[in-house]
Amino acid sequence: MLVTRVTNAIAAKHGMRAAQLRVVDGPDRGLEIELPAAGVVLGTEKTCDVVINDAFVSRRHVSIAPVATGFQITDLGSRNGTVIDGVAVGKVVAPPGVALRIGKTLVQLMPADEVVDIPPSKADHFGALYGGSIAMRSVFAVLERAAKSAAPVLFLGESGTGKELMARGVHDHSPRKDAPFVVFDCGASTESLIESDLFGHTKGAFTGAASERVGAFAAAHGGTLFLDEIGDLPVGLQPKLLRMLEAGEVVPLGGRKSEKYDVRIVAATHRDVYGEVARGGFRGDLYYRLAVVEVHVPPLRQRREDLARLVAMFLDKAGSPQLAKQVGGTALERLERYHWPGNVRELRNVITRAVALAGPDDDFQSLPFVLRPTAAAPDDSPAAFKADKPFHEAKDALVARFEREYLADLVQRANGNLSQAARIAGLERKFLYKLLERAGLRQKGVSDDGSTEPSE
Secondary structure (H helix, E strand, O other): OEEEEEOOOOEOHHHOEOEEEEEEEOOOOOOEEEEOOOOEEEEOOOOOOEEOOOOOOOOOOEEEEEEOOEEEEEEOOOOOOEEEOOEEEOEEEEOOOOEEEEOOEEEEEEEOOEEEEEOOOOOOEEOOEEOOOHHHHHHHHHHHHHOOOOOOEEEEOOOOOOHHHHHHHHHHOOOOOOOOEEEEEOOOOOOOOHHHHHHOEOOOOOOOOOOOEOOHHHHOOOOEEEEEOHHHOOHHHHHHHHHHHHHOEEOOEOOOOOEEOOOEEEEEEOOOHHHHHHHOOOOHHHHHHHOOEEEEOOOHHHOHHHHHHHHHHHHHHOOOHHHHOOOOHHHHHHHHHOOOOOHHHHHHHHHHHHHHHOOOOOOHHHOOOOOOHHHOOOOOOHHHHOOOOOHHHHHHHHHHHHHHHHHHHHHHHOOOOHHHHHHHHOOOHHHHHHHHHHOOOOOOOEOOOOOEOOOO
């Protein structure tokens, strides 16, 4: 039986919540404790309930107690203050997910995870998704239950794992299946227009707004709104989205009257949202509100037993049912050894390309599978995993190294044509641009088609 963690509010005695205090930055990073109903006092003094080893924290700095609506936070006259979202507070009730800074220490307050025993689904598919492995059937079991409710769902997982298909499956298995299913990519809209795209705008709201516009929430009224790459949503818009989730209403850009919408939210991201909360890039209260049901989607390399069936399925869809019956042997073993950084999306592209390039006499064993050598699994030698730095720093360094090497080879294979590179990688162009800029590989003067732009 699978043990699944569902992040939500847990009812406890006297209306209180089971809660956790987590130190996400500072000398005591990694410390986690369960908050008792009576609350705790944090400080450097040894008599405090939670002793913080930070010279910038006062002896008795702050008290924290769980209440029915969140957490009561009281600064105890500290010399450096207790800060939430850049504002020093004295006594305040904050929502679940709040992060507060005391000295150089960042503390996050979350409801405790509820541990629920959910056996894996007996089905090997959910909507358009296939997965006979335990990993996927465990996910299906959660989705089958979550789909029947109106609770928000947050999918966390790498690009290409099928998060949008899962969101569509949740909608199709819900009471809202006959209502609209609207997809909104938070990473594809420009920062200047994303508010209008999401919430709509009134006539004259900004230069060029010649008429009213219906936003994604209005379009999804009565149905489901899938917010893809929610981790890319600008921090400035997150309070407005939180208001929509809490009250079911938003104010269109340029408007004065709030509009009410009945929308179920399903969101997804490939980002480390928990890490973004710690760094201030994502609001903790919004994360908590979105992750009523949190689903971690396994990458393809963690469910290799599904590979043969997926290969046969993509061969059949590519118009080669005769090859689908031949899956096996050394060719399949080669595919199983591959790391699949692009996950199922990359597998589909590899199979489709192989069929397109195949000769008339090719069987499955001789299909021209094009696999990128630099996309192998990250170096797992002991030297790569030395614990000579904090966990998150080591992880970020390893991911950054993989991205730089993969992207450099990708651009070289596409001869500098970024549109072609995006197609090879199975990525949206705007997302590829962001990756290249982050890795320092996108230079000024290189155009989308690889030609040289005139210098300014």
